[in-house]
Amino acid sequence: MAELSARMRALVQPHLAGIEPYDPNFTPTRINLSANENTYPMPAPARAAINEALAATPLNRYPDPMSGALRNELARWHGVDRACVCVGNGGDELLYNFLLAFGGPGRTLVTCPPDFSEYAFFASLAQTEVARVWRDPATFEIDAPALLEAARTAQLVILTSPNNPTGNLVSAELVERVCAACPGLVMVDEAYGEFAPAGTSAAPLLERCPNLVVLHTLSKAFGEAGIRCGYVLAAPDVVEVFAAIRQIYSVNVLTQAAATAAVRNRASFGRVVEQICSERERLLAALRAPRFAAAGLEVWPSAGNFVLARMPRASQVRARLRDEYSILVRDFSYVPGLDGCLRITVGTPDENNAVLAALAELTGAA
Ligand SMILES: *Cc1c(COP(=O)(O)O)cnc(C)c1O
Numbered sequence: 039m040a041e042l043s044a045r046m047r048a049l050v051q052p053h054l055a056g057i058e059p060y061d062p063n064f065t066p067t068r069i070n071l072s073a074n075e076n077t078y079p080m081p082a083p084a085r086a087a088i089n090e091a092l093a094a095t096p097l098n099r100y101p102d103p104m105s106g107a108l109r110n111e112l113a114r115w116h117g118v119d120r121a122c123v124c125v126g127n128g129g130d131e132l133l134y135n136f137l138l139a140f141g142g143p144g145r146t147l148v149t150c151p152p153d154f155s156e157y158a159f160f161a162s163l164a165q166t167e168v169a170r171v172w173r174d175p176a177t178f179e180i181d182a183p184a185l186l187e188a189a190r191t192a193q194l195v196i197l198t199s200p201n202n203p204t205g206n207l208v209s210a211e212l213v214e215r216v217c218a219a220c221p222g223l224v225m226v227d228e229a230y231g232e233f234a235p236a237g238t239s240a241a242p243l244l245e246r247c248p249n250l251v252v253l254h255t256l257s258k259a260f261g262e263a264g265i266r267c268g269y270v271l272a273a274p275d276v277v278e279v280f281a282a283i284r285q286i287y288s289v290n291v292l293t294q295a296a297a298t299a300a301v302r303n304r305a306s307f308g309r310v311v312e313q314i315c316s317e318r319e320r321l322l323a324a325l326r327a328p329r330f331a332a333a334g335l336e337v338w339p340s341a342g343n344f345v346l347a348r349m350p351r352a353s354q355v356r357a358r359l360r361d362e363y364s365i366l367v368r369d370f371s372y373v374p375g376l377d378g379c380l381r382i383t384v385g386t387p388d389e390n391n392a393v394l395a396a397l398a399e400l401t402g403a404a
Pocket residue numbers: 074127128129130131154198202227229254255256257258263266267268
């Protein structure tokens with residue numbers, strides 16, 4: 039990854055001097071299972087409704103700052119008041135704004151790594167200290183007593199459920215205890231929530247935990263990573279802060295139109311989500327087969343649309359998957375706690391068969 043030039047290091051704000059321009063490590067490949075996107079074709083009725091909505095959207099007017107129609111639809115879906123919903127330009131914008139509004143110098147964000155690398159990045163932009171409560175190195179489960187202890191003196195906590203890249207869920211019971219312990223705000227990032235078993239969302243806790251913020255996105259289950267749309271569910275006064283600090287036109291008219299149509303057609307995505315979950319279990323079962331175990335491969339259960347696999351010479355395997363098979367997966371082997379780990383997005387049955395066959399050859403399990 040590139041560093042800033044010496045000239046720029048001298049000119050940027052001092053806390054940004056060590057920053058490295060983001061490299062998504064993207065190589066065009068035949069099969070891309072690297073970014074946890076939904077690789078299935080969008081259900082035809084949803085796609086038709088989106089096309090119609092886009093065609094009917096005037097482009098000459100500024101967008102509705104608070105995405106009124108979409109916000110109403112999201113509120114209806116989740117059974118909350120519209121005052122409890124704020125839409126953003128992807129979940130990433132809302133994560134950044136969360137740190138911008140509630141973090142800052144002298145304040146602490148608690149995270150449970152290995153988790154989503156953007157948390158620490160946004161914390162560094164907002165000059166917020168990060169207190170890391172490391173997950174169990176074997177199971178990636180959260181150290182609950184250590185988390186509760188850290189939460190007591192933190193302004194912010196982010197828990198990820200299902201966790202990217204390890205796939206673990208956080209129980210509602212633990213979320214509630216963290217909310218009770220923390221004097222600040224507790225975000226549960228449910229970017230992959232639709233792939234988790236029913237009843238595992240933290241959203242029902244909003245009624246009794248006024249410091250809870252639940253983050254969702256249309257990028258994963260809804261297959262709309264390209265339109266950039268996420269939203270938070272939280273108490274009205276928390277939403278007011280998100281609303282007050284956002285770039286007012288960050289969610290453009292096309293995104294609002296497409297997202298509203300997708301959410302109205304949410305029932306049609308159920309089949310795709312079910313298929314991804316059943317493919318995830320098939321992929322996990324295949325990777326747990328004795329021939330892979332004998333080749334030194336280890337996998338963890340996952341509640342997301344991805345699986346984490348540890349194997350000998352992981353970086354080399356990843357490079358050969360890309361160069362010899364034109365299959366892209368994500369290398370986490372350089373991340374603390376994840377040595378030897380690759381993250382594989384669950385794709386279509388054909389894509390999963392291709393990655394299984396290639397992995398078998400490359401790890402010697404064939
Ligand atoms: C993908 C993802 C998000 C949000 O992604 P957007 O595309 O910005 O909506 C948030 N958290 C986690 C853990 C993710 O993996």
